[in-house]
Amino acid sequence: MHSETTAKRLELTGIPIAPGCALGKAHLLRQISLEALEVNLFPVQDVAAEIARLERAVQQTRTQLEELRAQVHADDSRDLVGILGAQLTLLEDAELLDKIRDTIRDRAVNTEYLIAHEIRQIEAVFRNLKDEVMRSRFLDVQDVHHRLLRNLLEIEHVRTNPFRRLTAPVVLVADRMLPSDIALLELDKILGIIIEEGSTVSHVAIIAKSLGIPAMTEVPHATTRLRSGDDLLLNADTGQAIVHPDENDLAWYGKTHHHHLARRPAGRNGRKAAEAHPPCQTTDGVRITLDANIGSLREVDEALHAGADGIGLLRSEFFYLSRQEMPTLEAETDFYRDVLRSMHKRQVTIRLLDIGADKPLPYLQLPQEENPQLGMRGIRLLLRTPDLLKRHLRSILHASEHGTVRLLLPFITTLHDLDRMLAVIHDLCREDQIPRERFHVGIMVEIPVVALDTDPFMRRVDFVSIGTNDLIQYLFAACREASHLQEYRLTHHPAILRLLHAVANAGKAHGKSVSVCGEMASDPTMALLLIGLGIRNLSLQANALPQVRTSIQKHSLAALDKLAREAMEMDRAEEVLALLKQLQPG
Ligand code: PEP
Ligand code: MG
Secondary structure (H helix, E strand, O other), rough: OOOOOOOHHHHEEEEEEEEEEEEEEEEEOOOHHHHHHHOOOOEEEOHHHHHHHHHHHHHHHHHHHHHHHHHHHHHHHHHHHHHHHHHHHOOOOHHHHHHHHHHHHHHHOOOHHHHOOOOHHHHHHHOOOOHHHHHOOOHHHHHHHHHHHHHHHHHHHHHHHHHOOOOOEEEEEOOOOHHHHHHHHHHHEEEEEOOOOOOOOHHHHHHHHHHOOOOOEOOOOOOHHHOOOOHHHHHHHHEEEOOOOHHHHHHHHHHHHHHHHHHOOOOOOOHHHHHOOOOOOOOOOOOOEEEEEEOHHHHHHHHHHHHOOOEEEEEHHHHHHOOOOOOHHHHHHHHHHHHHOOOOOOEEEEEEEOEOOOOOOOOOOOOOOOOOOHHHHHHHHHOOOOOHHHHHHHHHHHHHHHHHEEEOOOOOHHHHHHHHHHHHHHHHHHHHOOOOOHEEEEEEOHHHHHHHHOOOHHOOOOOEEOHHHHHHHOOOEEEOOOHHHHOOOOOOOOOHHHHHHHHHHHHHOOOOOEEOOOHHHHHHHHHHHHHHHHEEEEEEEEEHHHHHHHHHOOOOHHHHHHHHHHOOOHHHHHHHHHHOOOOOOO
């Protein structure tokens, strides 16, 4: 795909999700929309050319699959070799291809429309199969046909591994992205990310922020307004992107880029860097624990540099999402062991897999759900996949001998689920002779019913961590991925503050630690409010840590307590925002 646009300077605007600037060639990724293709029927003038287009796409798909198979052969991944072999066989399905060729000849219509219809029919056949294993094969069938469609339409998607073929890093421009998409990207080839649609608390935003990749969202029609190969300057500090930047833009970038480089930490010795930060406390001497949220080993170093007291949230699903196949017990245990060792005995909160909803695993067949945000996520899913749950838990419990582990259970809704999980943990400890007192167990408070009635949960666990990202989406019934619902996710709403205050109080009454690990804690003024509400432990993005620490160290607990009381008396989020504006964050 080469640019045919004239080199006219074009400005695009959006909402910044991760700070920084990037300059490079654009690289487009688009998801296939079967729904759109199914209704996009149009006549073709040149039937022979249309059939030739189909043949080219089939040939291209065959070459890609063969290349991929050779690649994974080299990596010695037998399952994947088998899947790719089966996909090649599917591609050679003469009956299907003949049927499409005949229809193009008879009806003179576009090929993608016909393929989209074929996929739908095959989908219906698979959905009715009794055998679950056979039913799960549909994903492989779908995958090969989607690949064929992408080649036909000349669009790329992460699953095709387009980054292997890139020789220089690019600025990624995508219509939408799932966490599993971003986790599969070759990060050293990505300078920046522009997404047409996605909210600032989406998991993609969280990953981009934590990896320090400049990113911007809400850029309508980005994938149609520019082409792969266009020069692109992204300023994710201001939410601006310039296609075909001129000399002035480039001169500006030259200066800014140096400024950004200068801000990077110089050394890489985590232990020394952490020692350089005195413990965080308010001016009247109240200690506030500042932990980091991480998803990978490379972020441990950054957390230590930023002076994190520990890891308040290790999203274990990011380890799974960064792989092409299910990790072995050994590989996963090694991962946690490495994190624990790097943290030098500091506390590490490992959250059990929170997959489902917007975080599907490419290699795990999940039930199709109408509304996955209200469906099989986190613990609900793990309890239904006992083999996965046991292997996953085992890897954490085995690694726990290398450091201080807190086990965090995501998406807890009922005492029944919690009790079942505690029983599984108890049984595994007994089976593998792991002392139960070697680690603490806690839950995410992220579903309204748990926040509204925490006492019974507090009695059963050692700590709780409030997941404000989900709690807010469920309290306001406004999906966190949807940017157009931003006005309903009222983080500053007094009702939220009163609820958080109640959870903090319950923690105090039960002598249990309460932390906040949602994005709210990364905001320097919201962090002040949280402390006023009674929270003493925050877990946040490592790059937000210095600013949050400075902000806290400027205020007394007495003043923050007063601030929170005032905010809780208010009626509206806007009033709380106005109150916070009077503060000096740092
Ligand atoms: C949350 O819901 O606030 C949270 C920290 O978890 P996640 O963002 O991974 O859902
Ligand atoms: Mg959550």
